[in-house]
Amino acid sequence: xxxxxxxxxxxxxxxxxxxxxxxxxxxxxxxxxxxxxxxxxxxxxxxxxxxxxxxxxxxxxxxxxxxxxxxxxxxxxxxxxxxxxxxxxxxxxxxxxxxxxxxxxxxxxxxxxxxxxxxxxxxxxxxxxxxxxxxxxxxxxxxxxx
Amino acid sequence: xxxxxxxxxxxxxxxxxxxxxxxxxxxxxxxxxxxxxxxxxxxxxxxxxxxxxxxxxxxxxxxxxxxxxxxxxxxxxxxxxxxxxxxxxxxxxxxxxxxxxxxxxxxxxxxxxxxxxxxxxxxxxxxxxxxxxxxxxxxxxxxxxx
Numbered sequence: 506x507x508x509x510x511x512x513x514x515x516x517x518x519x520x521x522x523x524x525x526x527x528x529x530x531x532x533x534x535x536x537x538x539x540x541x542x543x544x545x546x547x548x549x550x551x552x553x554x555x556x557x558x559x560x561x562x563x564x565x566x567x568x569x570x571x572x573x574x575x576x577x578x579x580x581x582x583x584x585x586x587x588x589x590x591x592x593x594x595x596x597x598x599x600x601x602x603x604x605x606x607x608x609x610x611x612x613x614x615x616x617x618x619x620x621x622x623x624x625x626x627x628x629x630x631x632x633x634x635x636x637x638x639x640x641x642x643x644x645x646x647x648x649x650x651x
Numbered sequence: 652x653x654x655x656x657x658x659x660x661x662x663x664x665x666x667x668x669x670x671x672x673x674x675x676x677x678x679x680x681x682x683x684x685x686x687x688x689x690x691x692x693x694x695x696x697x698x699x700x701x702x703x704x705x706x707x708x709x710x711x712x713x714x715x716x717x718x719x720x721x722x723x724x725x726x727x728x729x730x731x732x733x734x735x736x737x738x739x740x741x742x743x744x745x746x747x748x749x750x751x752x753x754x755x756x757x758x759x760x761x762x763x764x765x766x767x768x769x770x771x772x773x774x775x776x777x778x779x780x781x782x783x784x785x786x787x788x789x790x791x792x793x794x795x796x797x
Binding site: 548549551552553554555560563564567568571572573574587588589590591592593595596597613615616617618620621622 | 694695697698699700701706709710713714717718719720733734735736737738739741742743759761762763764766767768
């Protein structure tokens with residue numbers, strides 16, 4: 506299974522969010538080639554601004570494993586994590602983060618000034634299917650403005 | 652009702668955490684002189700490193716109000732919020748944050764370099780019953796080392 510395969514799973518989650526009228530952001534947590542947690546943005550549905558795709562995917566991975574650390578896992582997410590989600594990922598000690606597209610306005614880099622908010626051993630990569638992810642978000646906001 | 656009254660409510664939540672073997676951190680969300688959300692650290696019990704006192708208190712306040720913003724509310728928490736919780740507080744647009752004691756190691760200032768991670772209108776205060784809060788945390792870790 507490739508990174509692209511799993512990012513497509515995250516995009517599929519994003520589409521589920523979109524269908525419910527949520528900003529289309531999705532995430533999956535993968536360990537040993539298997540999805541162990543998935544989530545999509547549910548902020549509006551739950552009226553809870555902490556219900557981000559990453560938070561839901563992390564909690565579902567913790568539940569699946571019965572463990573609170575994810576050193577061997579990778580998070581695939583369609584947009585750069587925000588400060589909250591970056592803080593959650595720090596606590597999880599996740600091994601690797603792959604995010605599709607940057608979020609210049611609300612991504613974690615908003616406050617970190619180049620300092621990594623993650624665990625020192627966490628690897629971070631970006632760019633994979635980024636255009637596809639951004640297109641989905643832009644389309645969503647364009648439709649809403651109409 | 653004074654700030655001290657509500658911080659004592661947060662300390663009471665911290666004590667509930669301690670009784671369950673959790674790091675003693677507690678939080679309450681207050682609006683119009685009324686507690687609308689409370690929470691204590693449940694990371695071990697839920698095996699979920701996102702189950703911080705503030706996150707639980709915020710989600711319970713959102714549920715209580717059926718709203719995802721807390722501009723008129725104050726969060727009282729016994730320890731400086733971490734990066735994750737600071738990010739959640741940003742999204743909530745909470746009016747005011749009062750934290751009892753600083754957390755030099757894991758507080759939000761770990762990555763923010765003096766930049767506020769909160770909403771521009773959020774007021775932040777600290778120091779209220781700080782010694783009491785820190786004593787509880789120190790006692791907890793001293794007991795565990797024995």
